[in-house]
Amino acid sequence: MLVYVNGQWLNDNEATISILDRGFVFADAVYEVVRIYNGRYFYLDRHLQRLKQSLSALRIDVDVDSLEIVCRELLERNKTDQGSLYLQISRGAAQRVHGLPQGLTPTVVAYVKGLSNLDTSLQESGGKAIFYEDTRWFMCNIKTVGLLINCLAKGEALSQGADDAIFHRGEIVTEATSSNIFIVKNGTLYTHPNGNLILPGITRQVVIELAHELQIPVEEKPFTREELLAADELFLTGTMAEITPYVKVEGRTIGEGKPGCVTRRLQDAFSQLTR
Numbered sequence: 001m002l003v004y005v006n007g008q009w010l011n012d013n014e015a016t017i018s019i020l021d022r023g024f025v026f027a028d029a030v031y032e033v034v035r036i037y038n039g040r041y042f043y044l045d046r047h048l049q050r051l052k053q054s055l056s057a058l059r060i061d062v063d064v065d066s067l068e069i070v071c072r073e074l075l076e077r078n079k080t081d082q083g084s085l086y087l088q089i090s091r092g093a094a095q096r097v098h099g100l101p102q103g104l105t106p107t108v109v110a111y112v113k114g115l116s117n118l119d120t121s122l123q124e125s126g127g128k129a130i131f132y133e134d135t136r137w138f139m140c141n142i143k144t145v146g147l148l149i150n151c152l153a154k155g156e157a158l159s160q161g162a163d164d165a166i167f168h169r170g171e172i173v174t175e176a177t178s179s180n181i182f183i184v185k186n187g188t189l190y191t192h193p194n195g196n197l198i199l200p201g202i203t204r205q206v207v208i209e210l211a212h213e214l215q216i217p218v219e220e221k222p223f224t225r226e227e228l229l230a231a232d233e234l235f236l237t238g239t240m241a242e243i244t245p246y247v248k249v250e251g252r253t254i255g256e257g258k259p260g261c262v263t264r265r266l267q268d269a270f271s272q273l274t275r
């Protein structure tokens with residue numbers, strides 16, 4: 001696999017970064033995952049816009065326009081039909097000190113991965129989830145590589161035979177481990193509002209726009225675990241999840257226990273965008 005590391009194009013087994021890299025030491029790094037459909041990036045502009053916000057929140061100074069050129073060249077060199085781009089930028093390497101050392105050269109890593117035999121069975125039949133207390137920090141809108149709680153939650157879900165974990169702060173449902181969450185109740189979509197408790201998902205935004213086009217009402221307001229369990233339909237949205245229905249949470253059946261018609265309409269509309 002061809003990898004871009006700080007201006008060099010290398011094979012992944014030749015690519016190295018410093019053990020002093022602050023991404024490695026402090027999770028002092030941000031990232032994006034962008035889907036590639038039919039050889040083209042899906043909303044690369046929106047991902048780069050969000051990356052700009054993440055970089056600015058961490059006060060890492062990188063010219064995002066030059067990153068766009070790297071992303072485009074990567075796809076050009078890797079000719080990938082169906083796949084994803086991973087792009088990570090850390091503050092750079094420095095002696096291990098707390099605080100924010102100035103004048104570092106940020107570490108930029110990017111690669112493209114093919115997804116030829118992606119399993120879409122969950123999108124067809126619906127998944128099972130557990131609840132998991134959202135003990136992450138209060139800056140979940142910044143897409144940092146500090147994903148340990150997300151990994152613990154997903155690991156717990158898998159160990160219980162479920163497919164994912166749904167985070168909640170107290171009774172309020174926030175998002176899932178690598179996707180946003182929507183419920184449908186009496187024909188209306190509900191999802192947690194943007195802010196510091198969730199990642200402002202690109203897919204979430206696309207789904208809201210599709211819902212407007214399909215005249216499905218959307219309310220960006222918090223809902224509780226109880227409301228989730230009483231929902232007619234439930235689905236997760238994300239770059240890799242696309243729109244994935246969930247039909248069981250904590251062993252309780254959601255709606256009729258199968259992907260519902262609002263979810264299906266949105267999945268159909270979404271698939272038009274990715275053709």
Ligand code: PDD
Pocket residue numbers: 033150175176177178179180198199200201202203204237238239240
């Ligand atoms: N994750 N919420 C969290 C916590 C996420 O990590 C992600 C994406 C999303 C969905 O955002 P988007 O629609 O922009 O992909 C929501 C990526 C795919 C990942 O970590 O692999």
